[in-house]
Amino acid sequence: MLPSTANFIAGLPKAELHVHHVGSARPETVAELAARHPDSPVPKDLDGLRRFFTFTDFAHFIEVYLSVVDLLRTPEDLRLLTYEVIEGLAAQQVRYAELTMTPYTSVVRGIPIEAYTEAIEDARVAAERDHGTVVRWVYDIPGESGVPPAADATIGYAVDHAPDALVAFGLGGPEIGVPRAQFAPHFARAQAAGLHSVPHAGESTGPETIWSAIRDLGAERIGHGVRAVDDPELVAYLVQHGIPLEISPTSNLATRVVERIEDHPVRALRDAGVTVTINSDDPPMFGTTLNREYALAAEVLGLDAAGLAALARTAVDVSFAPEEVKADVREQIDGYAASA
Numbered sequence: 001m002l003p004s005t006a007n008f009i010a011g012l013p014k015a016e017l018h019v020h021h022v023g024s025a026r027p028e029t030v031a032e033l034a035a036r037h038p039d040s041p042v043p044k045d046l047d048g049l050r051r052f053f054t055f056t057d058f059a060h061f062i063e064v065y066l067s068v069v070d071l072l073r074t075p076e077d078l079r080l081l082t083y084e085v086i087e088g089l090a091a092q093q094v095r096y097a098e099l100t101m102t103p104y105t106s107v108v109r110g111i112p113i114e115a116y117t118e119a120i121e122d123a124r125v126a127a128e129r130d131h132g133t134v135v136r137w138v139y140d141i142p143g144e145s146g147v148p149p150a151a152d153a154t155i156g157y158a159v160d161h162a163p164d165a166l167v168a169f170g171l172g173g174p175e176i177g178v179p180r181a182q183f184a185p186h187f188a189r190a191q192a193a194g195l196h197s198v199p200h201a202g203e204s205t206g207p208e209t210i211w212s213a214i215r216d217l218g219a220e221r222i223g224h225g226v227r228a229v230d231d232p233e234l235v236a237y238l239v240q241h242g243i244p245l246e247i248s249p250t251s252n253l254a255t256r257v258v259e260r261i262e263d264h265p266v267r268a269l270r271d272a273g274v275t276v277t278i279n280s281d282d283p284p285m286f287g288t289t290l291n292r293e294y295a296l297a298a299e300v301l302g303l304d305a306a307g308l309a310a311l312a313r314t315a316v317d318v319s320f321a322p323e324e325v326k327a328d329v330r331e332q333i334d335g336y337a338a339s340a
């Protein structure tokens with residue numbers, strides 16, 4: 001990685017389409033939340049937290065993730081986390097982001113959905129005012145919690161309590177033992193309410209899960225979708241129907257979906273004509289940032305500055321941003337690329 005490439009990426013206006021709210025909590029934010037709630041087992045000092053965040057395997061990742069969820073006890077905690085996540089995106093020149101929220105995990109811990117909605121919307125409006133980054137929400141079903149109650153509750157939040165900025169409906173968590181098809185009624189309701197469908201699929205299981213996400217859940221973009229590479233017919237379908245993949249390279253390495261970055265399927269998928277976007281998933285927990293993911297993409301995909309600008313533009317194009325926001329961010333990307 002040439003220093004000039006890293007600088008170019010750092011200044012490049014970008015859109016982030018696959019990033020989880022709690023999974024984006026920065027150690028600084030977690031330290032503040034832990035200080036507010038001294039009974040929590042989470043370390044209160046930054047050095048201890050950085051060690052805590054260096055996760056050793058997937059089970060440890062889940063432990064860290066849930067310990068942060070447990071620190072979100074009041075609407076003010078949620079507001080702080082949300083504001084600081086957006087602030088961290090803005091510092092990386094992310095001008096538009098779709099942030100995946102899992103309201104169910106907070107509601108079951110005692111924050112009413114009305115207070116949840118108000119807190120995140122308040123943070124979004126304040127962060128856009130202060131930093132200029134436009135944010136839209138994706139509400140996702142935590143797959144591990146099953147149907148009912150998590151899926152039934154989440155579609156209720158999305159339809160009956162929709163915040164102004166909600167644009168899409170998702171499904172996260174494990175894929176093994178969590179067939180996509182059981183969520184068909186929830187996604188049908190979401191789409192009937194005007195929400196886009198963006199389930200995770202083909203991360204830890206094969207192409208059949210992606211087929212199911214498309215056929216049963218009406219997926220318009222696929223979260224991860226890297227295993228599409230194993231099915232040429234599916235690859236052709238994704239190309240023909242213009243269904244993009246939300247790729248997060250470091251996440252795939254951390255969860256051992258891909259063993260080595262050189263083996264990442266993103267190159268074969270891109271070369272076959274699939275629309276790919278680059279995203280960060282749960283960046284501090286995977287020791288990464290969106291800028292670092294762009295740097296990895298530059299290496300794996302062999303991108304120069306023009307290629308990186310095109311990658312950023314693709315994310316804008318396939319986002320669910322309002323048209324005027326898309327036009328504005330595209331213009332910023334083009335202006336930056338022309339002057340760099």
Ligand SMILES: [Zn+2]
Pocket residue numbers: 018020172200223281
């Ligand atoms: Zn994800």
